[in-house]
Amino acid sequence: MRILILGGDGYLGWPTAMRFSAGGHKVSVVDNFSRRRWHVQHSTGSLTPIRSLADRVEAWLQVSGNEIGTFVGSMEDADFLERVIAETLPEAIVHYAEQPSAPYSMKSREAAVETQYTNVIGTLNLLFAIRDRVPDCHLVKLGTMGEYGTPNIDIEEGFIEIEHKGRRDTLPFPKMPGSLYHLSNVHDSHNIHFACRIWGLRATELNQGVVYGVETAESAEHDRLITRFDYDEYFGTVLNRFCVQAVIGHPMTVYGEGGQTRGFLNIRDTLQCVELAVTNPAELGEFRVFNQFTEQFSVSQLAELVRRSGEELGYGVEVRSFPIPRIEAERHYYNATNTKLIDLGLKPHHLGEELVRSMLRIIERHKGRVIERAILPTTRWKPGELLGEVEAAERRP
Numbered sequence: 001m002r003i004l005i006l007g008g009d010g011y012l013g014w015p016t017a018m019r020f021s022a023g024g025h026k027v028s029v030v031d032n033f034s035r036r037r038w039h040v041q042h043s044t045g046s047l048t049p050i051r052s053l054a055d056r057v058e059a060w061l062q063v064s065g066n067e068i069g070t071f072v073g074s075m076e077d078a079d080f081l082e083r084v085i086a087e088t089l090p091e092a093i094v095h096y097a098e099q100p101s102a103p104y105s106m107k108s109r110e111a112a113v114e115t116q117y118t119n120v121i122g123t124l125n126l127l128f129a130i131r132d133r134v135p136d137c138h139l140v141k142l143g144t145m146g147e148y149g150t151p152n153i154d155i156e157e158g159f160i161e162i163e164h165k166g167r168r169d170t171l172p173f174p175k176m177p178g179s180l181y182h183l184s185n186v187h188d189s190h191n192i193h194f195a196c197r198i199w200g201l202r203a204t205e206l207n208q209g210v211v212y213g214v215e216t217a218e219s220a221e222h223d224r225l226i227t228r229f230d231y232d233e234y235f236g237t238v239l240n241r242f243c244v245q246a247v248i249g250h251p252m253t254v255y256g257e258g259g260q261t262r263g264f265l266n267i268r269d270t271l272q273c274v275e276l277a278v279t280n281p282a283e284l285g286e287f288r289v290f291n292q293f294t295e296q297f298s299v300s301q302l303a304e305l306v307r308r309s310g311e312e313l314g315y316g317v318e319v320r321s322f323p324i325p326r327i328e329a330e331r332h333y334y335n336a337t338n339t340k341l342i343d344l345g346l347k348p349h350h351l352g353e354e355l356v357r358s359m360l361r362i363i364e365r366h367k368g369r370v371i372e373r374a375i376l377p378t379t380r381w382k383p384g385e386l387l388g389e390v391e392a393a394e395r396r397p
Helices: 011-020 036-042 053-064 078-088 102-106 111-133 180-198 240-248 267-279 300-313 338-346 355-363 388-394
Strands: 002-006 026-031 068-072 093-096 138-144 159-164 167-172 202-208 211-214 252-255 260-267 288-293 294-298 319-322
Touching: 002 011, 011 026, 011 053, 011 068, 011 211, 011 267, 026 078, 053 068, 068 078, 078 111, 093 111, 093 267, 102 111, 102 180, 102 211, 102 294, 111 180, 138 180, 138 267, 167 180, 180 202, 202 267, 202 355, 211 240, 211 267, 240 252, 240 300, 240 355, 252 300, 260 267, 267 288, 267 338, 288 338, 300 319, 300 355
Parallel strands: 002 026, 002 093, 026 068, 093 138, 138 202, 202 288, 211 260, 252 319
Antiparallel strands: 159 167, 260 294
């Protein structure tokens, strides 16, 4: 197949590009290097020393013998995006090219506007380009479980059957996002659903849980192929952050009681899920939603798992409660359905102590690159200062 990866320089985009290329597909990637730019702006960076996209593509050609095409530009530039699609004529498009951070989206008016514009306008430009250039193409869009929030009912996969005043219908599942980033994904979902209903496009939205890990089968073939590993306040996910904190001797930052529960999956399973979606496409006019996670954990459960795993390797790991920067319930009901990808053949890599220890060993090799000041949260969902609360928490025994 001809496959176009949007955001192909990113944490998930680059491993996805290699996976499809290794499978014999003709792969092209688009990126504007915004994640790299955001890290420069905040004086942070990937724990792993990632190479430039050009160097990665060259290394992949040397390792695999396969070429990956590259296009540098922004999805917000409709003319650029349409030219890329007209040139590549993709049969499938995997869309990762968004600002993916809840804290970043909440830190200022400018960051919120950038998030909404990048994500919503970029996706709208894409839908028009698909309609006008490749209407049979299958769009696979990475969404987020954060669109749903934490309702006091089971979370279905995108849609819910409702009975109201004696009548029944299947409607989109209600959305209660907790950040302006997650809200931008809700807007994306509505726009994609509209394009499928009205224009007859085909799309699969993968509402992904929290991803952890760094190594994939392809990235393990050469150091120049490794993907990024973020642990900072803005772009680091909770398990990655806990593992880095364990290795460098920093107390694990559990927000509040740590009862917040979410879906999680290994980066290798993200690649499995995307591959299953691409190779089992939606029908024309169909908008599918798959909940993409393999297990559910609370923050405190993850902290305990990292503590035990770290101690096995000789790390003295401390778990400490920090003020909650977000607006979220510390304890809540959470039970999400995730059967559709399993039915397509997903074989999960379950999280356990051995897998965590493997992550800790990778982090140990690069711990000299950790920028410790970037770990603690400074962005608060409500107006007011968080720094003073964090400093007070650090002083507590």
